[in-house]
Amino acid sequence: MVASESPDPSSGKHPFPKLFPFWRKSKKPNQDSAPWARLYQRFTLEELRVATQxxxxxxxxxGFSYVYKGFINGGFKERVVVKMYPSLNGHQFFLREMELPSKKRDHPNILSIIxxxxxxxxxxVVSEYMPHRDLHGQLHGKTDSKTLLSWRKRLExxxxxxxxxxxxxxxxPSIIHRDIKSSNILLDKNWFPRISDFEISRSVPTSLSESDSHVSTGVAGTMGYLDPxxxxxxxxxxxxxxxxxxxxxxxxxxxxxxVDRTILEEQGINATQWWRQCVEDDRVGEILDPRMKDEVAAECLRAYADIxxxxxxxxxxxxxxxxxVVKRLELILLFQECIQADVPFSPSWLSCIVPPPKKSTLPPLKKNEPLFEIEFRDSDISVSDYDSDELLRD
Known part of the structure; x- marks a missing residue:
């Protein structure tokens, strides 16, 4: 039976104390079991019923499951998320989630399975609980000034x-996720991101060369994020x-x-096409979330929009x-930090991550004006050629 109201977590008492005095140690699977069956703990259905009330x-x-919050290891000591895949076609999505190679789970930015x-x-599937839910909710949900993601936090x-x-x-093997989107980027209590939901992921056969590393498959994913x-x-x-x-x-x-309909109605093109058009026309400021207008350095904004x-x-x-992409974003964050701390940096480093504007809109340089407002010529230096020793100069 379902409890009429949720228990108070602060009480430290589980709603079914007699049935749940401690978490049962699961039986070890036999050696013929699938690798994931030997790697993760097996729960009984009754245990999950207790954990999720x-x-x-x-x-x-x-997209393919129902999601519940649960509590394991006695009382409210450990929160988890329980995803239920319905019997109709659910087994194949369950297997995709579980069969991701264990070494691919061993990364701080990949959601861990319990x-x-x-x-x-x-x-x-029982996995970690993420207190701040997902990036999509933080960007588009109703938030007050205390929970609004800062520019620095968004970069991180x-x-x-x-x-x-x-x-x-x-x-x-290499793994193609196939459904990268903001709602599949979860955020833990420290706002640390974890990629989740591997139900439609695919492994790239190791026999394929890098130039031919594709998998023929049906179209799957989320509208707005799909590769044309x-x-x-x-x-x-x-x-x-x-x-x-x-x-x-x-x-x-x-x-x-x-999939913002307002952009489609006003511009006659979808959001991604409009964003790209703004970059091409040097109108990047029109893209920026107005709540962050005082946080983002102009050159940092251009560098981010460029990648x-x-x-x-x-x-x-x-x-x-x-x-x-990782290297470029790391340099953009470092660039932003240098500007905020008023630390000088090498012009050649700046020019390797910030594309030159088509038409300069910057005012003439004044005496003692910050270095980041100077317009530099483009450089042949690439991110891979960047020398960390050249970043900061006396």
Whole structure:
């Protein structure tokens, strides 16, 4: 039976104390079990019923699952999320989530799985609980000034998510997530990002060369984040994830949804096309979330918009790798910190991450004006050529 109201976590008492004095140690699976069955804890259906108050602690709905909040290890000592995959087609999505190689889970920016349950007709995955839910909710939900994500915090979240995605793309096998979006970037109590939801992910066969590293598949993902090339060819690649991440970068900058109908009605094009048009026309300021207008250095804004623009290129071959994206975002954050701390930096370093404006709108340089307001010529220096010793100068 479902409790009529949620218990008070501060009481430290579990709603079913007699049935839940401690968390049962699961039986060890046999050696013929799947690798994930030997790696994670197996829960019984009764244990999950107790943990979620008979699945009464509803936490939302995923694309292929129902999501509940739960408490394990006695009382309210440890919060978890329980995802239930319905019996109809749910098993295949459950397996995709569980079969992600364990070494790919061993990264601070990938959501960790705690256990699973395969009792009854449905399938269940137990994972970490993220107090700040997801990036989408923080960007688009109703928030007050205390919870509004600052520019620095947004950059840090993007860097963490980019590192997680780079890790998925590296190694053997490489993993293509296929559904990168702001709602699949979860945030822990310290606002640290974790990539989640691998129900439609794919492994890239190790026999494929880098130039042919695609998987032929049906179109799947979320509208607004889908790679245009995937729609035309049915081939999903690691660059498909890069495109989706580029959309997320623009979304973080603007706090506007990729399927924003207002943009479509006013501009006659979708959000990503409009964002890209603003970059091409040197109107990046129109993209910026007005709540952050006093936080973002002008050159830092241009550098960030430039990498989002490159990621969201319609031609996959012209998009950067996630390794390049990580380096660029890290330098942009360092650039912002230098400006805020009034620390001088090398002009050649600045020119390697900030594209020159098509038409300078900066006023003439005045005596003792900060270095970051100077317009520098473009440089052949790439991020990969950057020498960390050159960043700060006396």
């Amino acid at each position: 008979n699945f009464g602690l509803n936490f939302g709905k995923g 256990g699973y349950c395969i009792d009854g007709p449905h399938r269940y 979240i993007c860097i963490g998510a980019a590192r997680g995605l780079e890790f998925l793309h590296s190694g053997t 090339e995937l729609l035309g060819t049915g081939h999903v690649t690691m660059k498909s994830d890069v495109y989706s991440f580029g959309v997320v970068l623009f979304e973080v900058l603007s706090a506007r949804n990729p 989002a623009y490159k990621c969201s290129n319609e031609r996959g071959s012209e998009r950067p790798t996630m390794a390049d």
